[in-house]
Amino acid sequence: MTTYDDRASLTDLTTTVERVRRSVEGVIEGKPEVVRLSLTVLLAEGHLLIEDVPGVGKTMLAKALAKSIDCSVRRIQFTPDLLPSDITGVSIWDQQRRDFEFKPGAIFAQIVIGDEINRASPKTQSALLESMEERQVTIDGQTYELPSPFMVVATQNPVEMEGTYPLPEAQRDRFMARVSIGYPSPEAELQMLDIHGGASPLDDLQPVAHAHDIVKLVDAVRSVHVADSVRRYAVDLVAATRSHPDLRLGASPRATLHLLRAAKASAALSGREYALPDDVQALAVQVLAHRLLPTAQAQLNRRTSEQVVLEILQHTSVPAASGHGSPMYGQQPPGARRL
Template identity: 75%
Template sequence: MVSTGPTFEPTRRPEEPRWAPAADFPYLAQTAGRVRDAVQRVIEGKPDVVRTALTVLLAEGHLLIEDVPGVGKTMLAKALARSIDCSVRRVQFTPDLLPSDVTGVSVYNQETHDFEFRPGGIFANIVVGDEINRASPKTQSALLECMEERQVTVDGTTYHLEAPFMVIATQNPIEMEGTYPLPEAQRDRFMARVSMGYPSPQAELEMLDAHGAASPLDDLEPVTDAREVAKLVDIVQGVYVSPAVKEYAIALVTATRNSPDLRLGASPRATLHLVRAARAAAALDDREYVLPDDLQALAVPVLAHRLLPAAEAQIARRSAEQVVTDLVRTVPVPDPHRRSR
């Protein structure tokens, strides 16, 4: 990671928007710390994964958790959901799940002689989509409007989803039997993808002690609520991003589009997600401005799942994560003192 030091500490010009008050950031860090501690009582030995999940929550994004069965994907999603006192729905994705099961359906009421809308599983503040890639692509596509526009349209009527709204989806690797690949359009709507990985021997030993008799989820109490999370999201939106850092974000995304190792680069939505996630990461560090280091740390989880390696890269067994890591090393950090045109 390129060290940027304090040279990127910004000085705001009069025409630029007002930043979030500095006093808000300790409050955000304290509240987010309570959520982090609650989740880590359930998920042992994965602080980086828990931090990324918190970052996505505060950046108003959606999280995709991908790994082999049995490593705690659903446990992480449920722990994050239970730590917040808000509406939570779980949708178990199966091959026979219908789009109407996700979005809702209009049902004829014989008493009123009219159609009434019955909401589907997507109507909640936090939606846990378990094994999302075991449903058909048609059902997966039912999430596209919900995730991007935070609304559902059924029979010509649009229903808005309450804020905060977050989809936490788990999936197994595509090599597993009974899985369908996620459409590119849906992968692009997830702000970040994380992998749990196998725990260390020490963490697995602690897990045997903590999970041996009962699930720690049973004792997990909410440490914040939806209104407080919405307030934290507003604070994150006030984190300052300098023109030089914005140029660096664009340079990283553009490099994926020009790389010979990739046949599909990152979209403009990826640039927006990268900057929004960097704002949340800076706020979690009790910092009111974004550093290039924030973008570098988030480049792999935010960009890699949107990319398609070229045939040559696949033959060489170079994953999208490896390509992004190499691009981060090669893309120069802009001069923070150069004025944007």
């Protein structure tokens, strides 16, 4: 497995992401935009919520992403009787040592797949709060660090499905993005019959990147330049959700941070060392919509959070390009170039 030293360039590292993308798309047919968003969230150090009806490949996407990277993976099947200690771990009395011994829970992995997260009780769902935000777990006053990289990929069925519990607002806010896979096109569904008709393609899926590669790539994404005008654009978009008449809860400051991180990761995936307003626009719906709560009147009018975000995008001024035909927005960072 190829690894990179500290001097690895963004171009070298994006080669690793391309291998992961091809690996995942070999399992998830006809959904390149969903795969790209998954990789964007991974590189932005975020967590992904996959929401859709049963049978469209939510768990398959999560497992394909996890198996494409040589790292520790744990799967949690959320059920109504799942306990918080099943996720975080528990201290057990050791008779021989006459002391408590900590038994790590399923959260202690680099990629954690939470299957049907909204089938567990809100108390159990909340067990993920500390780990998703601070990448650590505190049990009996003792804090345990989680491995790096760390990503939670959770799937859920729509809340109108029987036997589900809506995610608490604090929980939803910790997911960087939400994506809906949707039904495949007829051509993709025919291709699925050929690929999935016999053995599962996951059986032959081999890691194409190491966890160390992902850590290096995350470091490269952190160095992507964001001009002040692009930062202001992201802030304006989020601020508009807090005063919109169709929303009773707008996006939090954490949403602004997530939007900017995702834009930087998107720029890196596009081979750029700088983020554009286009990166922010392309991710605004996926990053913001799941955090918003429409008013009762908006719900009666069948107004969705996605529609509100699209409206805000239409009415928010986009930063103008600086210079003559320059692709950069705001002040160009020293040495910045298009890769």
